[in-house]
Amino acid sequence: MKENFLWGGASAANQYEGGWQENGRGIANTDVMTKGTKDTPRGVTYRLPDGTEHQTGGIMINDLPFDAEIKVLDGYDYPSHRAVDFYNHYKEDIALFAELGFKVYRMSISWTRIFPTGLEDEPNEAGLKFYDDIFDELLKYGIEPMVTLHHFEVPLELTNKWGAWADRRTIKCFMNYCEVVFKRFEKKVKYWITFNEINNIFFGFLSSGLRSSDIQATMQAAHHQFLASAMAVKLGHEINSDFQIGCMLAASRCTVYPQTCKPIDVYEAWQQSSRQYFFSDVQCRGYYPNYQIKYFERNGIKIDMHKDDKKILEQGTVDFISLSYYRSMINSSGDIEENSKDPLQLGEINPYLVATEWGISIDPIGFRITLNNLYDRYQLPLMVVENGIGAIDKVEDDGTIHDEYRIDFFRNHIKEMRAAIQIDGVNVMGYTSWAPIDIVSAGTGEMRKRYGFIYVDMDDNGNGSLKRIKKDSFYWYQKVVASNGEFL
Numbered sequence: 255m256k257e258n259f260l261w262g263g264a265s266a267a268n269q270y271e272g273g274w275q276e277n278g279r280g281i282a283n284t285d286v287m288t289k290g291t292k293d294t295p296r297g298v299t300y301r302l303p304d305g306t307e308h309q310t311g312g313i314m315i316n317d318l319p320f321d322a323e324i325k326v327l328d329g330y331d332y333p334s335h336r337a338v339d340f341y342n343h344y345k346e347d348i349a350l351f352a353e354l355g356f357k358v359y360r361m362s363i364s365w366t367r368i369f370p371t372g373l374e375d376e377p378n379e380a381g382l383k384f385y386d387d388i389f390d391e392l393l394k395y396g397i398e399p400m401v402t403l404h405h406f407e408v409p410l411e412l413t414n415k416w417g418a419w420a421d422r423r424t425i426k427c428f429m430n431y432c433e434v435v436f437k438r439f440e441k442k443v444k445y446w447i448t449f450n451e452i453n454n455i456f457f458g459f460l461s462s463g464l465r466s467s468d469i470q471a472t473m474q475a476a477h478h479q480f481l482a483s484a485m486a487v488k489l490g491h492e493i494n495s496d497f498q499i500g501c502m503l504a505a506s507r508c509t510v511y512p513q514t515c516k517p518i519d520v521y522e523a524w525q526q527s528s529r530q531y532f533f534s535d536v537q538c539r540g541y542y543p544n545y546q547i548k549y550f551e552r553n554g555i556k557i558d559m560h561k562d563d564k565k566i567l568e569q570g571t572v573d574f575i576s577l578s579y580y581r582s583m584i585n586s587s588g589d590i591e592e593n594s595k596d597p598l599q600l601g602e603i604n605p606y607l608v609a610t611e612w613g614i615s616i617d618p619i620g621f622r623i624t625l626n627n628l629y630d631r632y633q634l635p636l637m638v639v640e641n642g643i644g645a646i647d648k649v650e651d652d653g654t655i656h657d658e659y660r661i662d663f664f665r666n667h668i669k670e671m672r673a674a675i676q677i678d679g680v681n682v683m684g685y686t687s688w689a690p691i692d693i694v695s696a697g698t699g700e701m702r703k704r705y706g707f708i709y710v711d712m713d714d715n716g717n718g719s720l721k722r723i724k725k726d727s728f729y730w731y732q733k734v735v736a737s738n739g740e741f742l
């Protein structure tokens with residue numbers, strides 16, 4: 255591996271920080287999402303003008319009445335409010351990351367710490383100071399921060415006012431926020447990521463604060479995110495030409511295998527992955543690909559494009575591609591267009607692979623294929639910013655945690671990444687695990703779905719001491735980093 259390969263770990267503010275109202279932080283979409291399980295979806299709480307209070311049956315809220323006010327209500331449990339309290343534990347946690355040997359730490363800034371409603375003219379100084387302290391702490395150990403500007407978090411005010419990203423005005427609010435953080439942290443942060451898993455905009459409320467999961471509204475919102483991302487790339491480079499600014503793709507969704515070798519299955523699998531590559535095509539090439547323009551035409555989807563939009567997209571192509579990879583998929587049988595509309599449908603289980611307790615098919619070879627596909631398609635450096643396994647861990651009586659299933663997962667995936675780099679010649683800048691420490695699950699809001707090398711004593715109901723405990727995988731990953739990927 256290259257000498258400067260960026261080994262590290264990754265997290266997101268709303269799943270990790272807690273301190274949801276500390277120092278003037280505003281309320282975000284993620285703060286009104288209740289807890290779910292593998293089988294029951296998370297809900298969104300709201301109040302109707304008649305004063306009645308409700309919770310949606312999922313994070314797709316297309317059934318929500320127009321005059322519903324989405325808000326935090328008494329009597330509901332919202333995991334983001336406490337998360338695992340990085341807010342008060344950041345020194346301890348960063349010291350553990352340093353012990354793991356991290357070269358890079360991927361994190362996100364919570365937009366509402368900086369602009370509580372998204373609409374203020376002036377930023378919240380206390381929020382900026384919080385991130386100054388975190389960056390200083392990282393840099394003290396020589397850990398390079400990599401910052402996601404938008405990780406599934408949007409000021410709730412923008413959602414209630416105009417459906418957040420569904421409305422073009424959100425771009426301006428986002429740009430104000432970007433300008434403030436780019437300038438403030440210019441000397442401390444070099445690596446930036448615009449939108450986390452931009453192709454998961456189909457998660458609607460969860461990823462982008464959308465009030466409607468209608469395909470037309472969703473694709474228009476995607477257009478606004480493309481513009482905002484491109485404008486952020488341009489602005490960032492103007493502020494500091496050393497900035498490296500990337501996009502972020504949920505690459506698991508691109509890795510779609512045909513169910514059989516029937517040509518129609520191959521065709522459908524290819525169609526499904528095209529629906530996903532569309533997002534990186536726009537961000538890496540700077541224009542809408544023909545196949546997607548045709549797809550929009552066929553489905554009666556009309557993107558409201560302003561005169562300068564084409565130029566904005568052209569001028570804001572990314573410096574690198576970051577990606578998450580958890581699994582591969584197989585094409586679901588049936589109508590292609592219908593399937594592409596169901597965002598939480600992860601497809602059927604691949605009979606040749608073993609799945610996790612949450613139904614995620616473990617596929618290290620798929621990782622190698624994915625890295626090759628992305629690099630071939632764009633010839634841009636890749637940064638793996640999420641890869642990991644959610645599992646239930648057991649603390650033994652003596653306080654140890656033997657998570658060999660997690661070590662196996664990482665060993666097999668890092669092996670395939672190494673093959674992609676050394677055998678296939680793919681340019682990979684670095685690798686950050688999801689997540690180095692147990693945090694709240696985005697999909698379910700659970701704690702028991704653990705990803706960390708570091709255990710956090712906290713259960714699904716928010717009970718626990720928050721004590722941090724090193725799992726067996728901690729010592730293993732430490733050796734991987736120290737040997738630059740030689741020891742696996």
Ligand code: P53
Pocket residue numbers: 266269406450451504506578580640644688694695696697698703
């Ligand atoms: P969790 C699925 C559902 C929600 C978010 O997921 C997701 C995915 C997988 O693509 O995306 C990323 O916590 C996301 C992270 C998230 C991670 O996957 O549901 O960028 O925020 O935690 C893992 O197990």
